[in-house]
Amino acid sequence: MNRVSTNDGTRATTGLAIIAAEPLRRGRPRNVELRAAVLQAATDLALAGGTGTVSIDAIAKRAAVSRTTIYKWWPSAAAIVLEGLLAAMRGSIVPPTGSDTRGALDHQLRALNDILSDSTTGPLFRSVIGAASSNGEVATALLDQWLLPRRAAVTAVLLVGVAAGELRPDLDVEVAVDALFSPAYYRLVFAMPPLDEAALTQLLDTVWRGARAPDPAD
Incomplete structure (x- = not known):
């Protein structure tokens, strides 16, 4: 599978680059560097040992910052971990340049499936979902x-599709998002095998048939 990585180019799950934008330059605020260090520390700790090993104290020690500094920006260790993971996996929700609506949805769908079926990130997210209850x-x-x-x-992609006339104007976007992306989480939570390539294609085909705009020739 390996269509998307946890670091926009590799399959590695440690040492993730949190800031995907341009490198830090002289004169940029010190706060940017501190936030990046905290996010990196939280992500590394979570991927190495699961969310149960991540605490504000552990993050502060690894990032070499104070607890006070951390609490200025985040209310909990979980918030830091999940922000860091989202930043590290930003490429999973950014459609490839030049994608049409279906291509963008295909990328996002397979990317999420890759993340949740990965042997490191899958169990991590299962534990987070369990703890959330x-x-x-x-x-x-x-x-x-x-x-x-x-x-x-995903909603932004669907709305662009509606505006472009690719998708029906009365499309219930929330339902479409649920239909496409809930199966990956469902299978993760209940420890079922992830969707394979063929099943992902069939899922997208099914939702796309219900969402696309009618052909004027029909």
Whole structure:
């Protein structure tokens, strides 16, 4: 499979680059460097030992910053971990240049499946989802730092498709997002085999048939 990596180009799961933008230059705020160090530390700790090993103290020690500095920007360790993971995996929600609507959805669908079926990131997200059921801080972080940004990226693709006339004008975008991306999470949570290449194609085909705009010739 290996269509998307956890670092936009490699399959490695440690030492992830958190800042995907241009390298830091002289004169850029020190806060940018500190935030990057904190996000990197949290991501590395989570990937190495799971979320249970990540605490504010552990992050502060690894990033060589104070707890006070961390609490200025984040309410919990879970929020840091999930923001870091989203940043490290940003390429999974950014459509390839020149993609049409279907191509962008195909990229996002397969990328998420790769992340959740990976032997390191899959169990990590399963543990986060499990913890969210009883921990309000984890639940909030999961929603704000992972699920909502990813949904927003997919929603933007679908809305562009509607505006371009590729998708039907009355499309229920929320339902389309759920239909496409819920299966990967469902299979992860219940420890079922991930969707294979053929199943992913069939899933996209099925949703696409219901979402595309009617052909004027029909």
